[in-house]
Amino acid sequence: MNTTTEKSVLGQMPSVPAISATSTTSTQNLALWLLAAGVAALVVLVDHMIDGWADTHVLASWLALWVVAVLAILALRGVTRMLAQGVITGLDNWSAGVARRRADERLWAMAQTDTRMMRDLQTAMDRAEDTSSPAADLTTLMSRRAARILKNRMHYI
DSSP states (O other): OOOOOOOBTTBOOOOHHHHHHHHHHHHHHHHHHHHHHHHHHHHHHHHHHTHHHHTTOHHHHHHHHHHHHHHHHHHHHHHHHHHHHHHHHHHHHHHHHHHHHHHHHHHHHHHHHOHHHHHHHHHHHHHHHOOSSOOOSHHHHHHHHHHHHHHTTOTTO
16 A cells, blocks of 8 residues: 555545546446436337337237337447547536636636736737737737736726
8 A cells, every 4th residue: 555645735636547438437327327228218109119019919019119129229429438428528618617617717707816827928918919029128028918917808907
């Protein structure tokens, strides 16, 4: 047992293989649930369709339902896997966007109380905004900053 692992400020961070294994497991579980729901829906639909005929042909209707179930599993297996991967990818992207937005809001809230951090953020935004031509003098730099402040409606700060 390794007792010398260092903990970060945020606690023990999971390794990359653990994250990918969790994603694969959740994708497989979602695909399995979607497959089960699709097969169940098709079996119920076919059961309603052959309900009147099934009273006299019990064994044939039972076999027909099993054939429908097996064919539905074979037909829907790939579709549900692709659908589950798309849903999980979409949810991952959405949650990453929410996390980024929250982090930006926290950073902005901290920057509003700390002048050094606000100055660093403004400098970084100035550099990122117009990298094609560096400011030749202080007047150009200040006019760019004023234009950015008005454009982003940050003049209330």
